[in-house]
Amino acid sequence: IVTEPVDLLRRARTDRRGVGAFNVIQLEHAEAYAAAAERTGCAVIMQISQNAVKYHGGLAPIARATLAVAEESAGSLVVHLDHAEDRELVSEAIALGFTSVMFDGSALPYEENVAQTADVVAEAHAAGVLVEAELGKVGGKDGVHAPGVRTDPDEAVAFVQATGVDALAVAVGSSHAMTERTAALDLERIAELRAALDVPLVLHGSSGVPDETLGAAVAAGMTKINIATHLNHALTDEVRRFLAENPSVVDPRKYLGAGRRAVEDEVVRLLGVIDAL
Ligand code: G3H
Numbered sequence: 001i002v003t004e005p006v007d008l009l010r011r012a013r014t015d016r017r018g019v020g021a022f023n024v025i026q027l028e029h030a031e032a033y034a035a036a037a038e039r040t041g042c043a044v045i046m047q048i049s050q051n052a053v054k055y056h057g058g059l060a061p062i063a064r065a066t067l068a069v070a071e072e073s074a075g076s077l078v079v080h081l082d083h084a085e086d087r088e089l090v091s092e093a094i095a096l097g098f099t100s101v102m103f104d105g106s107a108l109p110y111e112e113n114v115a116q117t118a119d120v121v122a123e124a125h126a127a128g129v130l131v132e133a134e135l136g137k138v139g140g141k142d143g144v145h146a147p148g149v150r151t152d153p154d155e156a157v158a159f160v161q162a163t164g165v166d167a168l169a170v171a172v173g174s175s176h177a178m179t180e181r182t183a184a185l186d187l188e189r190i191a192e193l194r195a196a197l198d199v200p201l202v203l204h205g206s207s208g209v210p211d212e213t214l215g216a217a218v219a220a221g222m223t224k225i226n227i228a229t230h231l232n233h234a235l236t237d238e239v240r241r242f243l244a245e246n247p248s249v250v251d252p253r254k255y256l257g258a259g260r261r262a263v264e265d266e267v268v269r270l271l272g273v274i275d276a277l
């Protein structure tokens with residue numbers, strides 16, 4: 001079931017519940033997320049990043065497959081474009097039927113981020129599509145972790161007003177692509193941002209955040225919780241284990257099936273952490 005994202009995130013913000021947003025690289029990811037949504041009754045956001053698009057050499061095939069998984073599932077699912085820096089990719093996603101997109105102008109100077117994000121909002125809102133933007137760069141995408149970066153609440157208020165975005169990714173201590181869950185979050189800053197803004201806040205780089213801190217971050221005011229690397233970890237660990245135990249297996253359905261189950265189980269567990277099932 002394809003779910004409307006604006007209400008979903010607004011309601012979750014009001015109730016101080018987390019909504020899990022998990023990255024799709026292969027079809028198996030989407031299938032695992034849909035199964036977890038069905039098992040838990042939680043709405044789940046399945047997101048495809050510009051980097052995943054680069055890997056596949058285009059958006060349409062993986063996007064159409066993910067949208068089809070959402071449509072066919074009994075679970076509540078949103079298909080979202082993650083970390084788009086290319087304007088044309090946003091337009092393509094909207095044309096394909098995405099109901100939620102992230103335009104990531106966080107590497108741009110402030111005024112340029114405002115101008116380009118506002119332009120995306122005009123196009124997306126005309127199509128009824130949610131826009132997430134980023135202010136204050138969450139590091140790590142380029143391999144450079146910068147856990148000390150913070151989004152300034154006053155600047156965030158001005159940014160949301162100037163752009164009209166529906167959700168905002170903020171820098172509060174996390175970094176992308178951490179393989180150890182050792183990040184410390186600035187819970188005070190999260191609470192300040194929650195009080196200053198009326199849009200749902202997005203935590204990027206949540207893989208590096210321990211369970212307990214994830215729960216505390218949601219209680220302090222984070223709403224959309226983006227997790228990618230941690231689930232790749234779960235998938236790859238299981239595939240490694242399976243292949244080591246079954247060295248003669250060559251059918252990818254066997255080892256990817258095992259990996260897919262591991263991802264599904266870990267997502268169910270994580271939804272319990274962020275959405276207090
Ligand atoms: O946009 C995606 C996320 O921020 C995921 O980051 O791979 O560090 O969990 P992560």
Ligand code: ZN
Pocket residue numbers: 083176204205226
């Ligand atoms: Zn991210």
